[in-house]
Amino acid sequence: MPENATRRPRADARRNIxxxxxxxxSVFGTSGVDAPAKEIADLAGVGVGTLYRHFPQRSDLVKAVFRHEVDACADAAPALIAAHEPGVALEKWLGRFTGFLATKRGLAPALHSGDPAFDALPAYFMERFGPALGSLLxxxxxxxxIRSGVSPEDLLHAVASLCLPVPGEGVAYNRRMVALLIDGLRYGATR
Known part of the structure; x- marks a missing residue:
């Protein structure tokens, strides 16, 4: 939902959003953030006018996708803690975060473009992910x-570094690297 919205949209508008x-x-992940609006609208099953009604600028849509994905990943932490042993919950969340980073690759050119429209997003990233990961850790x-003393910020940066694109490799490679990092977190753990 656009960040400047003041009231809740109707149910049909919420479905469209x-x-x-x-x-x-999906389109940003395959075609980049400069993909035609019609491609996005067609995939969503709505008209281009509906896209522009909800997201007048391309940056509005990019920010909304980023925030939506951040929120979904951060909001998964409490459910994972409730459903799994703590170490398993952490591992599953880091897997989800790895997937988030893979989808963010399509957004990266816009997010790192220097456009002031995106200036608040790094802080939003840390505000949402820091506490979520902190509770898991x-x-x-x-x-x-796992061993104690691992900060959420350090782990977020480490996983992000392990998820940088590697020529000829995909997300499966990143997942293997993160699995190695998780094994390292277990070293020195005391029950």
Whole structure:
């Protein structure tokens, strides 16, 4: 949803927004952020006018996709903690975060373009992911699944570094590297 919206949209408008966000995420991942608006609207099953009604500028759509993906990933942390042992919850969340980073690759040119429209996004990233990962790390360390003293910021940066594109490799490679990092977190853990 656009960040400047003041009231909740009607149910049909909410469905259109959700469809546009999913379509844009998919199209941005394959064609980049400069893909034609018609391609996004067609995939969402709406008209181009509907896309521009909800997201008047391309930057509005890019920011909304980024925030939507950040929120979905951050919001998964409490559900994972409730459903799994702490170490497993952490591992599953880091897998989800790795997937988030893979989808962000399509957004990277816009996010790093220097456009002031995107200036607030790095802070939003840390505001949402820091506490989510912090709760997972704390629970896993208290349970003895990982060593203590790992900061959310350090781990977020480490995983992001491991997920940089490698020529000839895809997301499966990044997942293997993150699995190695998780194994390293287990070293020195005490129950």
């Amino acid at each position: 959700d469809a546009l966000l999913e379509a844009a995420k 704390e629970a896993a360390a208290a349970h003895g699944d």
